[in-house]
Amino acid sequence: MRIKLATLACTLLWFVLSALIAMAFLSRAVLSAEQEFDLLGTRLSEQLTQKLQVNDTILDSYAAFAMLGHQHEAQEQIFARQMAERYPQLVSLERIRRISQQQLPLWHQQMVERWGSDFRLHAYTAGSLTPLYPLPAYPDYYPIESIQPLTQAVRPLLGADIARDPQLQQALQQALRSGRTTMSAPFQLREGYRGHVLLQPFNDSALLLQGRKPEQFVALVLRSDYLRPADTTLPAGMKLSIRQRGQSPAAAYVDIPGQQHGWLSTLGFPRLQLQRELGSEAQPLTLRLDWQLGWFLLSGFELSVIFCQSLLLLLLLVVGLRFYSGLLSKQQRRENHLFYLANHDRLTGLANRNLFYDRLQHAISRLNRNGKRLAVLFLDMDRFKPVNDSYGHATGDKVLQLIAARILAIMRSEDTVARLGGDEFVLLMEDVESNREADRVLERLKHAIQQPYEVDGHSIQLGVSIGIAYYPEDGMLIEELLDVADRKMYGDKQPELPRN
Numbered sequence: 001m002r003i004k005l006a007t008l009a010c011t012l013l014w015f016v017l018s019a020l021i022a023m024a025f026l027s028r029a030v031l032s033a034e035q036e037f038d039l040l041g042t043r044l045s046e047q048l049t050q051k052l053q054v055n056d057t058i059l060d061s062y063a064a065f066a067m068l069g070h071q072h073e074a075q076e077q078i079f080a081r082q083m084a085e086r087y088p089q090l091v092s093l094e095r096i097r098r099i100s101q102q103q104l105p106l107w108h109q110q111m112v113e114r115w116g117s118d119f120r121l122h123a124y125t126a127g128s129l130t131p132l133y134p135l136p137a138y139p140d141y142y143p144i145e146s147i148q149p150l151t152q153a154v155r156p157l158l159g160a161d162i163a164r165d166p167q168l169q170q171a172l173q174q175a176l177r178s179g180r181t182t183m184s185a186p187f188q189l190r191e192g193y194r195g196h197v198l199l200q201p202f203n204d205s206a207l208l209l210q211g212r213k214p215e216q217f218v219a220l221v222l223r224s225d226y227l228r229p230a231d232t233t234l235p236a237g238m239k240l241s242i243r244q245r246g247q248s249p250a251a252a253y254v255d256i257p258g259q260q261h262g263w264l265s266t267l268g269f270p271r272l273q274l275q276r277e278l279g280s281e282a283q284p285l286t287l288r289l290d291w292q293l294g295w296f297l298l299s300g301f302e303l304s305v306i307f308c309q310s311l312l313l314l315l316l317l318v319v320g321l322r323f324y325s326g327l328l329s330k331q332q333r334r335e336n337h338l339f340y341l342a343n344h345d346r347l348t349g350l351a352n353r354n355l356f357y358d359r360l361q362h363a364i365s366r367l368n369r370n371g372k373r374l375a376v377l378f379l380d381m382d383r384f385k386p387v388n389d390s391y392g393h394a395t396g397d398k399v400l401q402l403i404a405a406r407i408l409a410i411m412r413s414e415d416t417v418a419r420l421g422g423d424e425f426v427l428l429m430e431d432v433e434s435n436r437e438a439d440r441v442l443e444r445l446k447h448a449i450q451q452p453y454e455v456d457g458h459s460i461q462l463g464v465s466i467g468i469a470y471y472p473e474d475g476m477l478i479e480e481l482l483d484v485a486d487r488k489m490y491g492d493k494q495p496e497l498p499r500n
Ligand SMILES: Nc1nc2c(ncn2[C@@H]2O[C@H](COP(=O)(O)OP(=O)(O)OP(=O)(O)O)[C@@H](O)[C@H]2O)c(=O)[nH]1
Pocket: 347, 380, 381, 382, 383, 384, 385, 386, 388, 392, 393, 394, 395, 396, 397, 400, 421, 422, 423, 497
């Protein structure tokens, strides 16, 4: 029982200590993950802010060219080429004009003169172009009238009416309403990747003074994916999204979903979240980072250190447990030995009076419940004293041991054989069916004990007197039973040795 408790306590201790070791490593890993998360948030915000500032600068510079009209087209081309080479996010710089139905024929003629006879007015919808023929009756058209750098790939976009595209129309209306630069939601570019547009309205100063709606726009067509952190590899499981302030996640310019981990590997770990509002009024962006921490924070080395420490601890506890169990069994052996000494006769190894009384008491209580009988046999050797006197006490001892062995050989293993002292023995036979059964045992005992003993070169012969008492006929108490058995034993001795 004690060893079971100690094993349980050791298992618990091992579990708690192993958990504490793992916790120590984990809390260190979580702390450094939190620091890394904050640093990453700051670094990404700075990178993004720089990219947005570049956009603002390009757009402002291009707007300045646009203000000058078409006189400086050569410089505008050089500027656009340089910007596109230096900033890969820049797809093109475009100029858009608001044309009413009445202005359309004249404007169309100007455009044909400028770009050639294949110039057409198109509807630009979700990256595809459809000719506006026959011309639908819109109050205003917003065609692209210039694209820089003008590559073969983007040339078909000349004359594309951007007001027909839902994403661009939204940005256009906002720009018209506010008179300020606006940023469109991301959409699919004809080049095959996602992009968005920065749209800046402007007016001739004369029109501005009249408070008229802007008639011209400069637009920066940008690749949306350049907003993603290029030089930074995100840690495992981290999610990143960049979207316009107040917009739904579906309208994100960048959305990195991060690796998904099972609930078990993240159970009990904190989730780190960060949201930063970035950019200008023209490019109001929200950067969101989301990182569910888990066991993956620990490196293979750290995991093996935890494992080894836990194993070492287990070994120590097992050694301690074995030592303790050794101590316990030694103590148990000592106790058993003491118990044996207290309950057995040293010379013969038979039960002593103490143990016999215990067994008899126990047997009586048992018989009270099942209604069976038992027999107590009292044995006293005849003519034993002369053995001592003639051959010595040591020879007498050996004879007593042989007597004990002979009695044991006859009795059943469940019977109790005890030596009360001197040459007196008592036997307890449990579950006796009949007197005849006990009488038969008595006869066999007599016969066996009376056989000669060959000890120290002497042939010694003894007699034995035996008295039997039955429970419950002869008494219900131990003393009564022993008294009856003792008296009957003397009765058995009587003819040979009359008592006074
Ligand atoms: N060798 C030896 N003798 C013992 C031991 N204990 C008691 N005795 C002796 O055993 C004898 C028992 O006495 P009795 O029962 O009167 O001897 P007995 O000759 O058998 O007499 P009856 O029973 O009347 O026949 C005594 O001489 C004791 O000294 C013992 O442990 N070893």
